[in-house]
Amino acid sequence: MLDTLDVGYTYWWPESGPFIGNCGQELSLVFSGTIKELEAPTNEAGPLYTPQKGIIAVEKVFKIKELGENTYKNQRFFVTDCFYKSGLGTGDKVLVICYDYEGHYTIPGSGSILKIDSFDDEAVASIRKYIDTDEDPEEIGKDVGLWATYGHGRALEDLIECRKEIENPDESIPMEVE
Template identity: 50%
Template sequence: MKYVLFTFLCCFVLINASNAQSASDTLRVGYTYWWPKAGPFIGMCGEQYSLVFIGEIKSLSKPHLSDTENYTSQEGVVSIDKVLHKKTLDQASYKGQSYFTTNCFNESGLKVGDKVLIVCYSYEEHFSIPGRESILKITGKKDPLVKSLKKYITSNQNARVIEKDLSLWEERGFGDDLKQILECKDVMK
């Protein structure tokens, strides 16, 4: 009887330790669905990034509308393969987690196995993602969008360094957003 109780207790501890590890290995990011824009270039002069990374979609739940939400939610889990930018916020920081999850995948057209470039911002000193447009499908780490965004990040988000990439961003539907930031830089001179 002692052996059975001991075995049960060991299994219980191992299961709980495993669950705690998997939860701490996943970065949960809130969806700021009420923000008017989403994507890699938001705000009049360019909102600062808090986290940018490349990953692969590992799972997607079925979309659903709950009584407490004002939007259709679809949870997704993405492996974090390469971090391009991270910022420590007062209430959150990236601590080497292997996975990212958020619930803004509805109508994104993405599927499990897709490589993605994800751009997060901050809201009330927490990481946030303003919508599915902030999750860009890419071909991999050498995708032209990744190269362009890397230049943008290393220049402290100076839009002038990617001005020549405007047609690339126009193809993805973000040309007007980038133009807005470039125009703001001209006005601020």
């Protein structure tokens, strides 16, 4: 389908969610949508992982990182195969967080597809603020509890701490007393 963005699953990445990487990897594509279809899991990937393809109808896009010819071009549907054991179902509203790898958008697992109650959910407002403040985790520090409900509170705390250390490196190094 020309109106579909097919995004690969970086199943070998150790983290999944909106706050990954040692000190925060830049978000590449973030949007809300509705799961339209989930196929049965397969064994096509052999022992690597269990693929389960799903289709999400894109509702609203919050961030698009320019990736040359592979940049998101207003496709109405998003397809990936990382839905196995996600707990998600057809009709669920979701917030989707993608990164980029080797010049293409990628999704590092179902932890990057978050079920939301509505398209103006608190998680949507928080990720929008994060994006609008140039992905400054300190700007959404009060939302750690919210992100903890998705299993990403600790990752946000770690990201905030890392950013503080980068901004004030002298404060994080203990001084030796003679």
